[in-house]
Amino acid sequence: MSLLEIKNLHVAIGEKEIVKGLSLAIRSGEVHAIMGPNGTGKSTLSKAIAGHPDYTITSGDVLLDGKSILALEADERARAGLFLAFQYPSEIPGVSIANFLRAAQQARMAEGEELDASAYYKRLYSKMDLLKIDRKFTSRSVNDGFSGGEKKRCEILQMAMLEPKFALMDETDSGLDIDALRIVADGVNTMRGPNLGVLLITHYQRLLDYIIPDHVHVMYDGRLVKSGDKSLALELEAKGYDWVKKELAIV
Amino acid sequence: MSQPLDTDTLETAAENPVVGIDQSRGDFKYDVNYEFDAGTGLNENTVRYISSVKKEAPWILDFRLKALKTFLDKPMPTHWATKDLENIHFDKIRYYLSSGQKPKRTWDEVPDDIKKTFERLGIPEQERKFLAGVEAQFDSEAAYSNIKDLVAKQGVIFANSTEALREHPEIFRKFFGKVIPTGDNKFSALNSAVFSGGSFIYVPPGVKVAQPLQAYFRINAENFGQFERTLIIADEGSEVVYMEGCTAPKFSTSTLHSAVVELVALKGAKIQYITVQNWANNVFNLVTKRGVAHEEAEIKWIDCNIGSRLTMKYPGVVLKGRKARGEVLSIALANDGQHQDTGAKMIHAADETTSNIIAKSISVGQGRSTYRGVVHIPKHLKGCKNNTECDALLINANSRTDTYPAISVRGDRHAVQHEASVSKVSADQIFYMQSRGLTEGQAMSLSVNGFINDLARQFPMEYSVELKRLIDLEMEGSVG
Ligand SMILES: Nc1ncnc2c1ncn2[C@@H]1O[C@H](COP(=O)(O)OP(=O)(O)O)[C@@H](O)[C@H]1O
Ligand SMILES: [Mg+2]
Numbered sequence: 001m002s003l004l005e006i007k008n009l010h011v012a013i014g015e016k017e018i019v020k021g022l023s024l025a026i027r028s029g030e031v032h033a034i035m036g037p038n039g040t041g042k043s044t045l046s047k048a049i050a051g052h053p054d055y056t057i058t059s060g061d062v063l064l065d066g067k068s069i070l071a072l073e074a075d076e077r078a079r080a081g082l083f084l085a086f087q088y089p090s091e092i093p094g095v096s097i098a099n100f101l102r103a104a105q106q107a108r109m110a111e112g113e114e115l116d117a118s119a120y121y122k123r124l125y126s127k128m129d130l131l132k133i134d135r136k137f138t139s140r141s142v143n144d145g146f147s148g149g150e151k152k153r154c155e156i157l158q159m160a161m162l163e164p165k166f167a168l169m170d171e172t173d174s175g176l177d178i179d180a181l182r183i184v185a186d187g188v189n190t191m192r193g194p195n196l197g198v199l200l201i202t203h204y205q206r207l208l209d210y211i212i213p214d215h216v217h218v219m220y221d222g223r224l225v226k227s228g229d230k231s232l233a234l235e236l237e238a239k240g241y242d243w244v245k246k247e248l249a250i251v
Numbered sequence: 252m253s254q255p256l257d258t259d260t261l262e263t264a265a266e267n268p269v270v271g272i273d274q275s276r277g278d279f280k281y282d283v284n285y286e287f288d289a290g291t292g293l294n295e296n297t298v299r300y301i302s303s304v305k306k307e308a309p310w311i312l313d314f315r316l317k318a319l320k321t322f323l324d325k326p327m328p329t330h331w332a333t334k335d336l337e338n339i340h341f342d343k344i345r346y347y348l349s350s351g352q353k354p355k356r357t358w359d360e361v362p363d364d365i366k367k368t369f370e371r372l373g374i375p376e377q378e379r380k381f382l383a384g385v386e387a388q389f390d391s392e393a394a395y396s397n398i399k400d401l402v403a404k405q406g407v408i409f410a411n412s413t414e415a416l417r418e419h420p421e422i423f424r425k426f427f428g429k430v431i432p433t434g435d436n437k438f439s440a441l442n443s444a445v446f447s448g449g450s451f452i453y454v455p456p457g458v459k460v461a462q463p464l465q466a467y468f469r470i471n472a473e474n475f476g477q478f479e480r481t482l483i484i485a486d487e488g489s490e491v492v493y494m495e496g497c498t499a500p501k502f503s504t505s506t507l508h509s510a511v512v513e514l515v516a517l518k519g520a521k522i523q524y525i526t527v528q529n530w531a532n533n534v535f536n537l538v539t540k541r542g543v544a545h546e547e548a549e550i551k552w553i554d555c556n557i558g559s560r561l562t563m564k565y566p567g568v569v570l571k572g573r574k575a576r577g578e579v580l581s582i583a584l585a586n587d588g589q590h591q592d593t594g595a596k597m598i599h600a601a602d603e604t605t606s607n608i609i610a611k612s613i614s615v616g617q618g619r620s621t622y623r624g625v626v627h628i629p630k631h632l633k634g635c636k637n638n639t640e641c642d643a644l645l646i647n648a649n650s651r652t653d654t655y656p657a658i659s660v661r662g663d664r665h666a667v668q669h670e671a672s673v674s675k676v677s678a679d680q681i682f683y684m685q686s687r688g689l690t691e692g693q694a695m696s697l698s699v700n701g702f703i704n705d706l707a708r709q710f711p712m713e714y715s716v717e718l719k720r721l722i723d724l725e726m727e728g729s730v731g
Contacts, residue, residue, distance in 0.1 A: 050686050054678070074685035075694075083686070090683035093674075094701030103697055104687040141701065158687060 002028045002065050002081070002165045004197055009060035011041070011048040011222075017058065018044040020222035024199075026166060031198040033208055035233060036219030037241045042201045043087050045219075046168040050084040051077045064165070079108055081165030085155040085172050087201075092142040097154060098124065100142045101161050127160040131187045148175030149184075156187040166197045173207035185210030205237035218244055292342040295319065298444050301347045305413045305447070308420065318433045318443030325437040333590060335561050339535055344507050346445045346478070402464070406455040407491075409464055412480045415451030422453050426484055430513035430569070431541050438563075439539040442478050442511040449479030449510065454489040454520075463492040463525070463711065481512040485520035485548075494711065496528040506560075507535050514542030516550050518572065523551045527714050529721065530559035532588055538564045541596070544604075546572030553710060554581040556591055557721060565623060567596030570604035570635075577606040582703050582718075585618030585650075586725055594623035594655075595639075603634040610641040611703050614650035615725065622654045622671075630661035637665075643673045644702045646695060646726075674702075696726035 004026045011019035018041040026032050036042050048055040049062055051074035061068050069077050092100060101124065106115045124138065133153060143151050152172055159167055169188070173181055188198070188211050200213060208216070208230060216233045218226040220241075225248055226232065236243070298319050302312040327336050399409050408419055415423050433443040454460060485491050508530065516522045522542060530536050536559040542550035552566035568577025579595035597606035612620035622641045637660070643652040652673060660667050676698045684694035699722050700707070707715045 047682075050682075052682050073691070074682055075688050075690050078686050078688040086683065086686075090677070090680040092680065092684070092698065092701055094704035095697055100684075100687070100697070103689060103693065107688045107690065107693060162687065 001194075002197065003063075004082075004166045004199075005061075005063040005066075006045075006049065007061045007063065009045070009048070009062065010058040011044055012056045012058050013044065013054060018222055019048065021060070022219075022222065022224055023060075024217065024224065026197040026199060028165065028197045029194045030215065031192065031200060031211065031213045032215045032217065033200040033202060033213035033230075033233065034217045034219050034224070035202055035205070035236060038203065040219050041222045042219055043170055046084055046170045046199070046201060049077075049168060050074055050082060075107070078162075078164075083159050083162055083164030083167045085152075085159055085167060085169040087170040087174065089143050089151045089155055091144045091146075093144045095142050096139050097142050097157070098138040101138075101158060104158070104162060124161065127157060130190055131157055131160060132183060133157060149177070149180035152176060152180070152184050153187075156184055160187065160191055163195075165195070166199070167191075168199045168201070170201045171203060172200070173202055173204065181207065182210060205233045208233045220244055220248065291345050293319070293322075293344070293346055293445070297346050301445055301447060304347070306417065307413075308417070310424075311416060314428065314433070315444050315446075318440050321434045322437060322440035322444055325434070325440055327437060332563060333561065333592065335590065336535075339507055344477075347447055401462075402460055405458045405460070407458060407460060408451070408453040410451050412446065412449045412451050412482070415482075419451075419453070422484065423451055423482060426513065426515050427482055428513075430515060430543050431511055431539050435539060438509045438537040439511050442480060442509050442539070446478045446480035446511065449481040449512075450483070450493070451481070452483040452491065452493065454483075454485045454491045456486040456517075457488045458486075459490040460492070463494050465494045477508050479510045481510070482515075483513070483522055483524070484515045485517060485522045487517045488519040489517075490521040492523040492525065494525040494527075494714070496526050506533050508537070509535075510538045510540075512538070512540040514540075514550055516542060516544045516548035516575075518546045519548060520545070521549045521551075523553065524566075525553040525711065525714065527555040527557075527710075527718065528559075529557040530562070532558055532560055532586075534559045536562040536564070538562075540564065540566040541569065542567070542577070543569045543571050544575035544577055546601075547574045548572060549576040549578075551578040552580070552595075554579065554593070555710075555714075555718065556581070556583045556593055557725070558586075559589060559591075561590045561592065563592045565594040565596050565625070567598065567625075568606065569598045569600060570606060571600050573601045573603055575601060575604045577604070579608045579610070580706050580709060581610045582706055583610075583612045583620055584699075584722070584725065585612065585614045585620045586728075587616040587618055590619045590621070592621040592623065594621075594625075596625040597627070597637060598625070599628040599632060599635045599637070602632050604632075605636040607637070608639040608641075609706060611644070611706055612641075612652060613644045613646065613699055613702065614652050615646045617649050617651075619651045619653075621652070622656070624656040624658070626656075626658040626660065626667070628660045628662070628665050628667070632662070633664040635665040637667045637669075639667075639669045641671045642702070643671075644699065645673065645675045646699070692727040693723075696723045699726060 006022060006024045009019055009022045010017060022045065034042060044055060048057055051072065057070055062070055064080055069080060102115060102120055105120060109115060128135065143154060146154065155172065172184055176184060185207065200211060213230055216228055216230055217224045218236060225244060295316065298315045302315055329336055402409055408415065428443060431439050433440050452464060483491065483493060514522050514524060540552065544550045550568045554566055556562045556564060566579050570577050577597050581593055583591035583593045585591040591612060594610060595608040597608065606626065608624060610622050612622060614620045620643060624639060626637045626639060628635045639656060641654055645652060654671050656669060658667060658669060676695060680698060681691060681694045684697060685691060689697065700719055707718055
């Protein structure tokens with residue numbers, strides 16, 4: 001049982017404050033969704049938690065099982081059990097997905113320990129079967145010339161292989177047609193379980209038809225302004241983000 | 252601003268690469284005076300000393316003395332190359348050291364970081380001592396004579412340059428200094444005056460040498476010498492692969508290395524020449540490499556340059572016969588304080604000749620890479636093809652890369668393709684990999700390995716594995 005706590009987090013890019021005091025606690029087994037309009041700071045939040053060096057945390061804290069992770073480098077946070085599925089994954093020309101994941105696995109092993117190659121491939125292939133990914137896929141260079149759907153599928157495969165404690169999934173649904181969306185959602189659903197906590201970041205309610213969240217939060221202008229269960233997502237879908245804006249104006 | 256290479260001398264080589272056979276044969280023996288000290292600096296006595304130690308025939312001494320004059324007469328090529336060349340102090344260099352004179356050093360005196368590097372690269376224990384300059388001669392004689400005996404059964408001559416010029420002048424003299432004339436450039440002239448070490452190989456017609464011939468096994472004192480000279484002749488329809496160097500840093504006291512490598516592929520022959528070198532970063536590495544490919548012959552250079560203060564090296568192929576093929580695949584890695592000035596020359600001198608150049612450079616930190624290429628296809632030819640690709644990868648903002656592709660293609664009966672790219676390892680790319688658990692250093696080496704992957708795959712297995720390890724080390728070291 002693990003716990004990821006975001007406590008009154010403020011994040012700035014350069015001088016500009018983007019995340020303005022955001023708190024959230026996610027337990028293993030839970031799926032939280034954050035919904036919010038474009039430019040509200042969703043990606044900033046996820047990258048700051050993952051440890052992007054360009055994002056300055058001006059105050060607040062992020063704790064994994066009670067310990068602050070803010071002093072850790074991005075790779076240390078990853079090895080501690082965080083995973084970020086990127087909205088815009090980077091391309092790594094010349095490095096196959098299989099080799100990339102192998103290096104990532106190897107990086108998790110103690111110095112001097114060598115990853116068992118055949119066991120690794122066995123595991124890789126079983127995960128690919130589970131996610132209905134073609135065997136040829138992993139010999140392609142990471143994200144190099146991939147379609148939007150392929151990129152997202154590549155993220156899901158990495159997540160399945162790395163088995164994080166917490167996954168931050170940033171608009172994993174964007175740019176996907178309905179078939180691709182279903183495949184990606186199926187993937188997440190198969191990984192769901194008592195050992196995984198998920199923060200699902202999305203602009204649209206659509207994804208939440210396939211991945212049913214336990215909690216839904218609405219993000220606006222760098223803060224969470226509303227929280228509820230999955231019915232909040234439907235309400236938001238029906239009334240639009242202007243509804244949130246109006247409510248906020250009243251408050 | 253640098254300028255493209257001058258093609259005049261190459262023209263000459265293309266028109267007349269292997270003629271001018273000298274009929275005078277040497278049977279005169281010099282008395283060897285081992286007490287003679289060549290000392291520092293370069294003059295006629297230095298050259299005479301080297302020649303006498305090697306018991307060379309008079310024509311070789313004569314060749315050397317003429318070369319010395321050419322060397323002294325020729326200006327530094329600083330009109331197109333870097334001014335850093337002016338920092339070579341020719342009068343402070345020792346041009347020849349017999350084994351007894353090699354500086355002695357104990358294992359304890361070898362810096363810790365060098366020792367660590369050997370360990371990380373997995374360099375065998377005995378080789379470490381040689382590479383660190385503790386032992387003057389790596390004991391690879393046994394392995395060397397095994398290979399020599401094995402290929403000798405097929406009629407292959409595989410010997411060091413001294414031995415070969417002495418024992419097989421009828422074969423080697425005809426080609427020696429013909430592919431790369433003494434006056435090709437200042438450094439080929441220098442090498443011609445003071446050369447020592449290097450391999451001479453002759454492969455008889457139709458013989459396909461099964462295993463790659465390595466420079467006396469993996470490493471050898473003479474092949475790591477300052478001025479080695481290599482000549483490979485593949486007779487009609489024969490095939491040979493030659494490998495030199497290794498990825499371990501050569502911890503050297505000398506600061507100038509200037510080799511000359513000549514290849515001759517006669518009709519239908521194939522030569523592949525593979526180099527992986529990693530010089531200490533105080534070394535000027537100025538090497539001239541060229542091959543002549545006759546009708547339907549093929550010459551392929553695989554050249555991998557790491558380390559050194561300045562490397563200038565442009566392997567070339569003179570495509571002399573119809574349907575000859577030439578290829579240069581090169582990788583250069585310039586880390587802080589290093590300048591890799593590398594490239595390729597393809598001189599088309601017959602119809603339907605094809606050439607391919609793929610050059611990849613990596614600049615790290617303040618490291619600087621320069622690509623210089625010459626592709627020359629004269630007007631009177633037809634059906635020639637060239638493909639040139641140069642890709643540069645920059646890591647960290649200060650890195651610098653320049654490309655000077657000189658493609659002179661006359662006439663419209665040829666197919667020429669040229670592509671160049673410069674890419675950066677971006678902060679986002681590094682973050683992406685770090686978010687998967689790779690350290691910054693691991694992320695960088697993965698990017699670099701990905702960048703060279705398609706070329707490295709063509710290397711022999713042991714070289715590509717070593718290369719990968721070396722890149723890991725270089726990248727780890729470059730992370731602040
Ligand atoms: N690297 C950056 N440099 C400067 N401003 C940025 C950068 N990334 C994001 N922003 C700004 O931060 C705000 C929030 O962006 P983002 O976190 O991407 O929002 P969302 O993911 O909710 O669409 C936007 O105003 C955007 O312009
Ligand atoms: Mg976003």
